[in-house]
Amino acid sequence: MNWSQIFELIGKLATGIAALAGAWWAVVRWRKQDELFPRVNFEVSANFVGFHGDSVITELVAVLENKGQVPLKIRPFSFKVRGLGKEATLQKGSANVRGQLLFPTLLEEGDFVPASWDHSFVYPGVRTEYNFVIAIPKTVAFIRMQGDFQYLGRQDATHHAAKILAVPTNEALPTLATGDPMPAAKADGEGTAQQAPAPDGARSLALLGTAPRG
Template sequence: MDVASLVKSLSALVAVLGGLWAVYKFYKRDEHFPRVQFDVDINFIGEKSEQHIIEVVAYLENKGVVPIKLTELEFSLRGLKHDDKLIEGDKSINRQLKLPHKVKDARWLSDTWNHTFVYPGVRTRYTHVTSIGGEYGFLLVRGLFIYESDEDFHTSAKLVEVPKKLKRSD
């Protein structure tokens, strides 16, 4: 075997090994796996006719290198009224405080949307504006989203105290 053939063979071998190494690193680091930060929040906007106007917010931040495509993005809003007793929940809620009143179940995505995207390095904010009665002292929002590619999902939750009286800016 002459030197030229040996160099060609070694070059081909190095190229194949380099490709295999790249694929190995790709799967070892799970770069194809979505990395997302999912947070929910409630913003108190104002009061009108003894109702609190609130904004239920979902934040999705794509910390990975692949776009995230979602088909479901929804929330459940539960409340604890001022006159409710504090009751521990059962095993289904890990014996956490029970918020017995369903205030609202809704989607952040419009029914006309089949899906939404969050691209790598982007933080996206989804909002839903609604109102609650003045009888609530605490609210719990639980958010859920489902990836389009499979049935994997993420959840996020936040408990907030309803302000006794919102400050006016006038």
């Protein structure tokens, strides 16, 4: 084997090694990006507390569980509740909702995250509950609740969840008499929500006693 052949062989080996190194780096980079991609379990629901006059006192609930490796930061975080009356005629919605059953009455819309907050966050492994209390007319038979949030700094990345619930009848819930005192607040550690301090104006509603999973 002459020097020309030796140099040719070395060149081929170097090219092969460089190709393998490039492929390895691409795999590492892909895995790193995949780890940073948000993994969120997002659910919405409602707790029907009781009757007050012609209304049903209702607690809207949104739950975010961060199953990823990095903190979840969101802003804004809104909700919308639409109703279907007991006497309403059933209609199909437009093509925008793929012809699903129409809930024609907008009952309430608002934000889980106050406008004064920079954003809200959920640390990896933590399950956080957001709440909002409204009054639903007794004439409503069903509600559709939807929650929507946007990943902070990513205007094109949004997430939403929705749920249909039947509004209970008088027999299913207690009646809250006018002038009754509000129930006493639960002590720390009983699952109540509190504001957790955080840097840079960020805030989170964290359930007390909820620890990150290993």
